[in-house]
Amino acid sequence: MSEFLIERWCQSLPADCGSAAAQAAGADLVARWSEPARRYHTIDHLTFMLTVLDEAAAFASDIHAVRLAAWFHDAVYDPQVAEPTANEQASADLAAAMLPPLAVRPAQIDEVVRLVLLTADHRVAPDDRNGALLADADLAILAVDDEHYRAYADAVRAEYSFVPDDAFVAGRSAVLAKLLALDPLYYLAPHRAAWEARARANLTAEISSLHA
Secondary structure, three states: OHHHHHHHHHHOOOOOOOHHHHHHHHHHHHHHHOOOOOOOOOHHHHHHHHHHHHHOHHHOOOHHHHHHHHHHOOOOOOOOOOOOOHHHHHHHHHHHHHOHHHOOOHHHHHHHHHHHHHOOOOOOOOOOHHHHHHHHHHHHHHHOOHHHHHHHHHHHHHHOOOOOHHHHHHHHHHHHHHHHHOOOOOOOOOOHHHHHHHHHHHHHHHHHHHOO
16 A cells, blocks of 8 residues: 555656655655554545545646645644644645655645645635645545444544543534535535535534534
């Protein structure tokens, strides 16, 4: 799996990027996504996102920037940080530091950084095709079937196992309410109408379950 993912990472970089540098950066990112404390923000989440992006690549203005943003958007993830957007900012900073030696153009680096920061709230401007596709891919998990959604919700709870039940219910309910307030939830995904209905049903069911 790691070798396959690193190969996919290398394919997202410019053709003139050195192979050794690309491989080393890819290995670093795979290691970050494989940290033992992660339960949801894992290689599986990244792989799922990349699959969604592959299926809808034609919708993006710059699919390479969107793929790079997917790789970086949770590359730094510490569930115990207090600042709500600290992980996104740290992940954006990591992209800004790692991409210049890999032959990525400055304008494209700026776009990757912007996209990583967008995943803090998933609010997308009407003409932002790159942001819309990245947001769709990041939130695609909300539209899976009941069984997979329960597994996702359980993984989130496990990632925050250090949080007492009462505090988790309050915090998680607030997150779910913010997601439900997004209108629309999905922008460019080919099956966005069906995704929208399933995601809203899943979110509503999870809130009910939390307070049961």
